[in-house]
Amino acid sequence: MREMIVKGIRIDDTFAEAFNMRATAVIITADSAHWARQAAVTMTGFGTSVIGCGCEAGIDGELSPRETPDRRPGIRVLLFAVSTSELQRQLQNRVAQCVLTTPGSACYAGLEGEEALKLGNALRFFGDGWQISKRFAGKHYWRVPVMDGEFVCEAATGLTKGAVGGGNLLIMGREPRMTLAAAEAAVDAIDAVPDVIMPFPGGIVRSGSKVGSKYKASASTNEAYCPTLRGAVKSALGPEIGSVLEIVIDGLTSTAVAAAMRAGLAAMIKLGPKQGAVRIGAGNYGGKLGPHHFHLKDLLP
């Protein structure tokens, strides 16, 4: 594999291979930013990978009261899934169990997509006949009586079929502390990019996987990037690499994923090899599976 050196960091001449996904977005508001975030964190929990969670979910960003429909603090949440039906199921279950239940919360559409997913139209039945329909300015809301007042929920939210899942960066460092520092710097930078999420814990995944397994599993550990197996397998790691972390990026558009990867790369290069990563790569399947190829050389600052 050819490589480039940028400010002392080796950049693999490779690309991240990403896939088309279905995605939606909702805006969660509450009386305080704390409770809006609490609802969003709960809703996006156990939403790291479609392999085991049904969807990939995360927080896109905070919204000021001026940016939300009810003028309260808000959070925009993105959900990604492989099919419309699974996305609908995940959206409905997560909003019902995690947002409806949060004190003072309300939930609104966060995306104007080509198609619609049921939001309040599915949750209104919790009102058991006492729910109230309201339409203002072309928007349809449901008011569901709950024990602290009313849960207000927009009837539907948008769906996009042009979302992209699987943008990624492989961050390689001399030892775990420095690798984590580089990954954290990248996560902080990507956080500021709109329309993307990093669905893994804190935006970072330490258990990157390959397709298939010697057992009956769809995915298993990516031994080529496990430093403890360097001498035992066909390793992708040189002797200087002691730890590898990955950032996975899902975005509403291909452009958003590219912007996020660019921001992450720039942050890690700025941090430098002495405090952070000594090498940055990306994961792919040879380019034959995913239609979106994000070449690192095209994303360098």
Add this chain to the structure above:
Amino acid sequence: MKPLVLTMRAIPDERLDLSPLVPHRLSGKTASEIAKLDLQTGRQRITVGDIFRVRGGDVQSVRLEGATDRLDQIGQDMAGGEIVVDGDVGNQAGRSMTGGRLVINGNAGRWAASGMRGGQMEITGAAGDLLGGPLAGEVAGMRGGVVVVRGDVGERAGDRLRRGTIVVEGRAGARAGSCMIAGTLIVRRAAGPLPGYLMRRGTVVLAGGCDELSPTFLDCGVHDLVALRLMAAFVKGHSAPAASALRAPLRRLAGDMAVLGKGEIFCSDE
């Protein structure tokens, strides 16, 4: 582009039907063709040119100058564009509108916005009885759009309202929101007796209270609801005074229990 201007020459002897003078029905017509359109409601033929001086312009923007309350059905079936009327108008202004903007710089008669389905209507003066209400034989009144009346309204404003929003900045007569099916009626000043009479669903906001409330409305306490914030944000674009009335916690009364009882009246806690 300049609007099409119709200036009244003389007050007509009979009531006139101005429903032909809406943008989509005037589209493609010259000023002379417009002047030949019939407006009569009786046996004697009366054309636009008999009553108005016509100055040609963009038919998507119609201006009526010197209007009187003998002009009925202004803006009927209007689907887009804008009509601005200077002066009073008769009955059924904005009847069955589906889009566009109708502004009446004066008073309106009965059944203004009757059967309205979309668009915006503003009456800077007062409106007569049955604002947004159905005509005889119809099962529902207004079904969409926004109506703002800067002055007072007569009896049974929002009668059988099915959808849409009516804002009254002044006072409302007796039985405001009678037989409402859904939708929203906001009255900023005092309302007459028995608001929400036989309403099934929908929301009536009485920022200025009312003369007499039916005992079939049940007190559900004072609440500061998110839905009222949404309502205020929407209404603010049409009426800042009405929006301000929605920002304080309001008392919720459920009713009318004489019928379905899924409606609500919000009123000040004072």
